[in-house]
Amino acid sequence: MDTDARTHRVSTSDDVEVSTYLGIAQALQGEEPIPQHTTPLSGREAIVILDFGSQYSMLIARRIRECRVYCEVLPYDTPWEKVEPLNPRGFILSGGPASVYSEGAPLAPTYVYEKHLPVLGICYGMQAIAHQLGGQVSPGENHEYGHAVLHLDAGDSPLFSGLPPSGPVWMSHGDVVSQLPPGFRALAYTENSPL
Structure with a gap:
């Protein structure tokens, strides 16, 4: 929630609506609207979910937000700007x-890899990472659904610390990724997906 520093009042959606109408009225009268937030994202950090058409992108975002982490869901081809x-x-x-x-398969923009930030690939996202970074993706012998x-x-990877050695997933x-890219190692597997 945003708080107005002048009144210490919590901003609500009504404030946004009133601000929008005020801006429209000022524009109609030839006045420049007063900017409400010149840098709305300053100081904020985000996890960016690049959506390749998943049925679960919004659920992923919800789970991240439940951990009190800000995130945005954007189309996979969103430019860096x-x-x-x-x-x-x-x-x-x-x-x-x-x-x-x-x-013509959709791929992750190059900035995903060039920025040296953590990247988590889920299903197709993992396959895109493997494909783009020199691994191989092949049709699976057995499709997994369910x-x-x-x-x-x-091993000692902090990524899964505190989790049991196996568990149910969907x-x-x-x-399947049939060959990992150079420098990668598999951290988990299922019966039909060894990598």
């Missing part, structure tokens, strides 16, 4: 219906 003001601290590449080896058991093989994919 629109992402930069969000002050990203990491990216999540969502799942989606495409196959990375299909002609419940599966994820087994962790993370899987929905037909392709």
Whole structure:
């Protein structure tokens, strides 16, 4: 929530509506509207979810926000000029219906890798990372759809610290990463997805 520093009153959606109407009225009279927030994102950091058409992107965002972390869901091809003001601290590449080896398949923008920020790929997002960074993605012998058991093989990786060695997950994919990119290591697997 935003607080007006002059009144110490919490801003509400009504304030935005009133501010918008005031701006319209001033513009009609030839006046310049008074900017309400010249730098609305200053000091804020965000996790940016790049959406490849997943059914679950909004659920992912909700879970992140429940952890009291600000995030935004944007189309996968959003240019850096629109992402930069969000002050990203990491990216999540969502799942989606495409196959990375299909002609014209959507891929992550190069800034995702060039900014040296943490990147989490989920389903298609993981496959895009593998494909773009020199690994291989292939059609799976068995499609996974539904419940599966994820087994962790993370060693001392802090990514999964505190989690049990296996647990139920929901899987929905037909392709698999068949070869990891150079420098990558697998941290978990299911019966049908060894990487």
